[in-house]
Amino acid sequence: MMTGRSAFVVGVAESDLGVTPDHTPLSLQAQAALRALDECGLSLDDVDALFTAGDWARHPTATLAEYLGVVPRWTDTTNIGGASFEAHVGHAAAGIELGLFDVALITYGSTQRSQGQRRKPRPVEYGTQFDQVAGLPVPVGAYALAASRHMHEFGTTPEQLAEVAVSAREWALLNPVAYRKTPLTIDDVLNSKPICEPLHLLDCCLITDGGGALVVAAGDRLAGVRTRPVEVLGHGEASTHYGITQMPDLVTTAAARSGEDALRRAKINLDDLDVVQIYDSFTITVLLTLEALGFCKPGDAGDFVADGRTRPGGAFPMNTSGGGLSYCHPGMFGIYLVIEAVRQLRGDCGQRQVPGAQTALVNGTGGNLSSTSTVILGTG
């Protein structure tokens, strides 16, 4: 039975970020969940749907529900890598519209920096058994291959890729909880050690610990909510492949479809957006996503980000938290894209606030450029 209710993000929070050796993925999620609920005046007793993703438990939502002491009537462990949490927001909004539950809690937590999970070899999977001997480290190698193709087809330069990292750092300098706090130049990026050509160390996201939480509530459950509600206006998601050998076109991501779906459902045009948060696992991810979403023509993203356009004070404010490149990146960054977008739409961003921001686009990308999910948020 459809209720037609709108869904609103009412609570957002990070856990402690950076290096958190005294935490587990569960304790980080609990910390972030309590902070997000506390800021909006709801409690764990109000939560009747639970969303999380990660490889820290065999049954993540059941484990987390037990740990938090909640009994959800709906759970969702959709895992499409870093795009999972945009998908969770979309799924939560759909469930609220259907009347399946009233208050969804979406969480994430990782201690990958303290526990060194990043360095452990991944177990072989069916598709990777055939080419693991090539020795391509993933995901970075997959993104490097896409970058090589973008440079080949369109003449994109290492300097244009580096601008994405420099822009992120400029924003991070305005974010008190950002991990990187020193200025960065294009030359710094180009002179950092090569990881997988053409990507350098500073073309790659951080490796940090951290957790995050979002509280999504039905429009008829906002009485007493202390924060300014941010409406979920639209959502889309798409997966085009998993391994990089199977990507249909190395320079077109699934955001071409997830973005179109999200914008259509939100009845929003790209011109209506005030701020965008685009998953920056690697600098190339941002260029590919800008093109796939239609902010510029295929091949033009390198020029699009030039001249400080996406930096503080630029015409196209993007990744205003400092992004996965400079703010934090505990394995999957998707939840932080939503946290920052909501804070921008509330006007809570202090020095890095985009004046008068009312509509935001968030785009997560997961796997080997495999899956995307796009969410449109608004307060207008």
Added chain:
Amino acid sequence: MKRQPTTDPGRASADGSQSPARLETVPDSSSSQWWRALEEGRVLVQQCLACGRSFFYPRPLCPHCHATELEWRDIAGGGTIHAATVVHQPTPIFAGDDPYPVALVDLDEGARMLLRVDEAPAGRPLIGSRVQIATVETAHGPHPRAVYAPDQIGADQQTAPEAQQP
């Protein structure tokens, strides 16, 4: 293409060091046939009898048209580099090999493979360059490798149409 496994010069046990164990595989009715052929020095792809397109990796249905009538084919060996990187920070099992080039190679048959590239000039292998795929005895058993062959004329210098299907 049927060729005897050759020794990878970069892998010869010149220092007498013990070879690492073979990499783990995931055997099933599709993959086992591919691995058996590889032991004989043959590299197989599957061709769909319904739509005619070739694909890799092995599976029991065509990823393009979803038909299940498939045929194994030995590859002719020619291919073109579609995208390329040089790995400087490998996973631990390949530490010491670096830096080494890895490329997505479009086989002349139309399927795409991820391969190390041997005998490439310094730097990132050039996209569009021709390569010859050969089975090489590596420290991890026989595996296909791409050998740089810039003078070779390909049957089709363009990107394989199959690989472009959305």
